[in-house]
Amino acid sequence: QQPVQSPQAVILREGEDAVINCSSSKALYSVHWYRQKHGEAPVFLMILLKGGEQKGHEKISASFNEKKQQSSLYLTASQLSYSGTYFCGTEPPNFGNEKLTFGTGTRLTIIP
Amino acid sequence: NAGVTQTPKFRVLKTGQSMTLLCAQDMNHEYMYWYRQDPGMGLRLIHYSVGEGTTAKGEVPDGYNVSRLKKQNFLLGLESAAPSQTSVYFCAVKRNYGYTFGSGTRLTVV
Numbered sequence: 001q002q003p004v005q006s007p008q009a010v011i012l013r014e015g016e017d018a019v020i021n022c023s024s025s026k027a028l029y030s031v032h033w034y035r036q037k038h039g040e041a042p043v044f045l046m047i048l049l050k051g052g053e054q055k056g057h058e059k060i061s062a063s064f065n066e067k068k069q070q071s072s073l074y075l076t077a078s079q080l081s082y083s084g085t086y087f088c089g090t091e092p093p094n095f096g097n098e099k100l101t102f103g104t105g106t107r108l109t110i111i112p
Numbered sequence: 113n114a115g116v117t118q119t120p121k122f123r124v125l126k127t128g129q130s131m132t133l134l135c136a137q138d139m140n141h142e143y144m145y146w147y148r149q150d151p152g153m154g155l156r157l158i159h160y161s162v163g164e165g166t167t168a169k170g171e172v173p174d175g176y177n178v179s180r181l182k183k184q185n186f187l188l189g190l191e192s193a194a195p196s197q198t199s200v201y202f203c204a205v206k207r208n209y210g211y212t213f214g215s216g217t218r219l220t221v222v
Contacts, residue, residue, distance in 0.1 A: 002154065032210060041202060042155070044210035087154060089211075098143060098162075098206065099170065104154040 001025055003090045005103035012078050012110050020073040020106045022088030031064050031071040032089040032100060035082075042087060045073075050093070075108070083110045115139050118203050118214035125193045125221045133188040133217050135203030143206035144186040145170075146178065148199040149216075155202065161186055193221045 003024040012018055022031060030049045034042040048064035048071060059076040075082055085107045089100035117136045125131055135144065142163045147155040147170075157170030161180040175197060177189045190197060198221045203214040 034211075041213035041215050042211075044212070047209050089155075099145065099157060099160050100211065101157065101171070102147075102155040104152060 002101055003088055003103040005086075005088055005106050007106060008104070009107040010109070012108070014080060014110055014112050015077050018075045018078060018108060020075075020086050020088075020108070022071045022073070022090070022103055024069040024090045026069065026090075026092055028064075028066065028069050028090050029093040029095075030091040031062075032091070033062055033071075033073050034087045034089065034102075035084045036087065036105075037084045045086075078108075078110050080110050080112065083108055116203060116205050116212050116214040118201075118217050120217060121215065122218050123220070125190075125219065127193060127195060127221060129193050130189070130191050131193065131219075132190075133201055133203075133219075135186045135188070135214055137184050137205045139205065139207070140183070141205045141207060142183075144180065145204040145206070145211070146176075146186065146188045147202045147204060148172065149202060150199050158188065158201075193219075195221045197221050 003022050006021045032047050033045040036042040050066050062073045064071045085105045087102050087105050089102045115138050119134045145160040146158040149155050156172050158176050159170055159178040161167050164183040167178045179187045201217045204211040
């Protein structure tokens with residue numbers, strides 16, 4: 001069962017902030033975040049592990065609420081290069097058989 | 113996408129034809145995956161492998177077969193292509209943290 005992402009699409013002006021949410025109906029071991037630009041492959045941004053801390057680099061960070069089985073991706077002071085489709089991928093606590101189930105994506109458009 | 117190579121990049125098939133997509137890694141990772149991506153549906157897992165000689169079904173395995181005879185290579189086969197298999201196919205390799213994806217194969221079945 002795919003995790004649910006919200007919103008499906010968002011348009012921002014350069015410099016504005018955005019939050020993308022990912023929610024699962026199943027228990028999670030980890031949540032991954034990826035960004036995909038048009039016509040390209042998804043690129044790994046970060047991973048959040050059960051029991052881990054909030055991760056981030058530069059102006060992109062994420063949190064993971066294990067009890068609620070939810071994760072949020074935070075983009076601060078957005079840049080034009082942040083445009084693309086963001087996917088969360090969830091991994092259940094099933095060691096030795098790891099596989100990611102991806103959400104349907106959030107399309108982020110940054111305008112000057 | 114350094115380290116994960118997919119071939120071919122584009123292909124047009126007629127209904128009923130067969131083909132094989134190749135994914136090759138130049139790393140030494142155990143886990144490899146085949147996903148398909150369709151508009152509005154995100155990435156859906158077709159088959160995956162947790163090591164040489166192993167394969168397992170994902171969410172949408174029907175109409176596809178896979179093989180992992182060598183650790184570096186993961187092959188995806190379509191025995192009798194159908195228009196519903198028109199999609200972009202991505203191979204992925206699990207690293208210590210995160211997946212690395214190949215550049216994709218755009219397949220059209222007419």
